[in-house]
Amino acid sequence: MxxxxxxxxxxxxxxxxxxxxxxxxxxxxxxxxxxxxxxxxxxxxxxxxxxxxxxxxxxxxxxxxxxxxxxxxxxxxxxxxxxxxxxxxxxxxxxxxxxxxxxxxxxxxxxxxxxxxxxxxxxxxxxxxxxxxxxxxxxxxxxxxxxxxxVVAPASERDLLASLDHLALCLIPGTLQETVDAYGRLFGLKQSHEENVATQYGGMNSKVVQDASGGGVCFALMEPMSGKRPGQIDHFLSNHRGAGVQHMAFLTEDILEAVRVLRARQMPLLDSPAGYYEALPARVGTLSEDLEQLRENHVLVDREGNAGYLLQVFTRSVHPRRTLFFEVIQRKSARGFGTANIRALYQSVEQEMMRKERKANVG
The missing domain is CATH 3.10.180.10 (2,3-Dihydroxybiphenyl 1,2-Dioxygenase, domain 1)
Incomplete structure (x- = not known):
């Protein structure tokens, strides 16, 4: 198909x-x-x-x-x-x-x-x-x-975002493999990536399925691991009351400009994990972008061997139930999903959840 x-x-x-x-x-x-x-x-x-x-x-x-x-x-x-x-x-x-x-x-x-x-x-x-x-x-x-x-829409000087890169879906625990199998059987999507992330509190298992023809249909499927406390996927499943789309990833041609515009428009962005940028040069090598600009804008980076690298930033959820949020991604000859950043994203969301819990307890 x-x-x-x-x-x-x-x-x-x-x-x-x-x-x-x-x-x-x-x-x-x-x-x-x-x-x-x-x-x-x-x-x-x-x-x-x-x-x-x-x-x-x-x-x-x-x-x-x-x-x-x-x-x-x-x-x-x-x-x-x-x-x-x-x-x-x-x-x-x-x-x-x-x-x-x-x-x-x-x-x-x-x-x-x-x-x-x-x-x-x-x-x-x-x-x-x-x-x-x-x-x-x-x-x-x-x-x-x-x-x-x-409807005749007003003209824009330049579109901030180019296309939909992928969607991330949260699944009920224990259903990851059967969902991967179902997308393969029903729609011909093939598994292309797999990642398991464990933190001090919990974690997640993730597999990516894509259309084999490279047409642009791509889902990152995630299920929670059991842990000491509910994680971000558990919170999504509870607040959404079931499985569904957790975030949309939008492709951009200039992520630093996109972040500047998003900040000017008051779109709340996730902070990067503590110590992330100190370890970045050793992990990803030379980049076209200035490291300080990446740090200032909380842009995450991942390199795929010699195939190129990608840059990512994530918004905080503005959804009333704190479920749906967004990713902005720029690809520089990279086709992956920021494997090294999946842990960083998970930690960032955990930090945000804990920050809100502390604020609620103080209030």
Missing amino acids: NFAGVDHLELYVGQLEEAAEVYCAGFGFRVTGRAGPETGQQGRISLLLKLGRIRLILTQSLVATDEAADYVAVHGDGVKDVAFRTEDAAAAFHEAVRRGATPVHEPRVYEGPHGRLVRATVAAPVGDLVHSFIERASPEGDFWPGRFQP
Whole structure:
């Protein structure tokens, strides 16, 4: 099964305008489409946001019986649909169902004066997540003919982010391998990386699955290890009330500039672990970037032998339940996921959790 990447993500949210503000004010996304009862979408309203090649649908229910209302009541705001771009949505749907996927929406054609789209949906092997198959007659056509009304967005000098790099999903303990197997069986995704992280309090097991064709579908799957106290994945599973998407990783061409802009827009970023930069030169060697600038901006670095290196920064969660957060990543000929930084990220999040616990206890 071949995919041409992630077509879009759809998030179910409780307050549409507030949720859109996080993406628009924080990252520079622009509203490029609207949908609701006036466009034939009953019981809900949606905004289409775009930045670079990233497209997000934010959807809020208008009636208590809508699926989005049920989702938000259980999970809070979160990613409901990770939609795959494919050349033949109907064929992909029927093949996935033949392999054992649970059908959600049969293939349906949407046509308009400026485009044609075929969409079909199956359940994902993770919580309440689903995967839609999207077939487009032309990438220049309307995003969703007959459903979304285009909105003329103000021009931007330069997009801060280029594309979606990967998604990280938190899983119920003991389900990591079966989820890897399910993504392979149902969608043809292959395991490419594996990492186990243990800290003084707990840890996690992680495996990465990607589409074999290199189309851009990539999931980092994580399950918690048992430990002395609940870790970040345990907290996600508790607050989200089940498995789901923990963070989105956005690709940028200039991470230092991206961080400067994010800080100016008041997007809260995670601090780097204590002592991280003292050990960095010995671990990664010579870099194009200035070490002090990396330290000032809490940018993490990982090198993959002689293949290049990557730079990463993570936001604090601005989600009401402190579940969903974001990563910004720049790749310099590196294809990995910051293996050496996975421990650093885990420690950073643990430090943030402990800081909040101390603050709450003092308060």
